[in-house]
Amino acid sequence: MGERKGVNKYYPPDYDPRVGGLNKFLGTHALRERARKIDKGIIIIRFEMPYNIWCEGCKNHIGMGVRYNAEKTKVGMYYTTPVYEFKMKCHLCDNHFVIRADPANLDYVIQTGARRQENRWDPTDNGQVVPETKETQKRLFDDSMFKLEHGSQDKSIGENAKPRLAQLYNRNDDVWSDSFTANQKLRAEFRKTNYELNQKAAKDKVLLKKSSLDIPLLSEREEDRKVASLLSMKLRPSKTISENTESIRKEIISQSSLPACNFSKFKEEKAMKLLSLSKTHLGIIPKRKGSDSIPREESKKPKMKSLQLCDYSSSSSD
Structure with missing residues (x-):
């Protein structure tokens, strides 16, 4: 509307053309x-x-x-x-x-x-075509040898870029030769992304409603999880000296009074096998009736490593 105000054709009855123009007559600017x-x-x-x-x-x-x-x-x-x-x-x-x-x-x-x-x-870093600088243009105008070298250099760059251009053209032709399939893939990807965004928005809405907040939420990262876990450990209520002493006392009482034995699996199986044997197989001599104790001479004999059966009653009777 402002542009049309300066080109209206209405002239009031008291307009004087000698003033020079309608804007000057009205005392306004265009x-x-x-x-x-x-x-x-x-x-x-x-x-x-x-x-x-x-x-x-x-x-x-x-x-x-x-x-x-x-x-x-x-x-x-x-x-x-x-x-x-x-x-x-x-x-x-x-x-x-x-x-x-x-x-x-x-x-x-x-x-x-x-x-x-x-x-x-810098457009030259990714192979873009850029206009020449003023210094280069001046040298191209004044120096014929530089112009010849510059032209041959441009030709070599163009020859080197031909395979890459052909590859890009073929890829573009393969992708967009069937526009219906390409459009279908893009729409499926967009639907998937939209579904994920809606799920995230609903989850954030529930969390904000639960926390009574009205702030935008950022996506969760692994670093955020680590920091939150450290903060939760730091905010736990600290124990008093008496509570620490009581927990240490309970830990000591709950421990076994016997020394800890680290049995391997092989040793454990061997021990269980020996415990399953009878007393005679273990070399334990049952106490005879009528004899109070084992003869002193036999008791002084060194213990045998192998498990054997011995009958001392037959030797004493002879």
């Missing part, structure tokens, strides 16, 4: 409200954000392409090109940021109030 600071050399324009930035006032992200009503001011000249400065207010807070045009590098530079999100890289 830009209307956008020229309210024209006496200070400032006009209001619609400025589009040239790249992603971080606002230093509210620390929020502002994406490329967001439009603002900016105050445009001429601050200098780059040869014959004017250098303009744009001042605008953040739509999320009361902070103002100033962006200045940089005709030398065909870019915009942030002066105050914001910070650029760095997404720049």
Whole structure:
């Protein structure tokens, strides 16, 4: 609507053509409200954000392409090109940021109030075709040998890139030759991702409702689990000296009074096998009736390692 106000064809009855124009006659500017600071050399324009930035006032992200009503001011000249400065207010807070045009590098530079999100890289690192620098263009114009070498170098780069280009073309042809199948796969993947996101959102909603919170939740990581477990161990109530003493006393009482024996599996099986044998197989001589004790001479004999049966009654009778 503002643009149509300056081109209307209505002239009031008291209009005098000698004044010079309808705007001069009415005492208004063609830009209307956008020229309210024209006496200070400032006009209001619609400025589009040239790249992603971080606002230093509210620390929020502002994406490329967001439009603002900016105050445009001429601050200098780059040869014959004017250098303009744009001042605008953040739509999320009361902070103002100033962006200045940089005709030398065909870019915009942030002066105050914001910070650029760095997404720049060297295009030659990933094989992109970039325009020649001014120094190279000057040498190409002045030096014939450099121009010849530069042209042969470009030809060799093009020949080396042909196999890669052919591979990319064939891959693209294989993937998109059947557009229906490719679209079906993409839609199935999107449905799976959407289902996972909905499940996660429902789980987060239940957790927030349980905790009476209203904050966005981030995805859980292994590092978060470790930190939470350490915090839970740290927040356990500490025991008093008497409780520690009582727990140590109970631990000592519950321990066995016999020394600990570390039996291997082989030793344990051998012991169980021996215990299952009868007394005669173990070499234990039963006590005879009528004899009080074993003869002293036999008692002094060394113990035999092998398990044997012995009958001392027959020898004494002879």
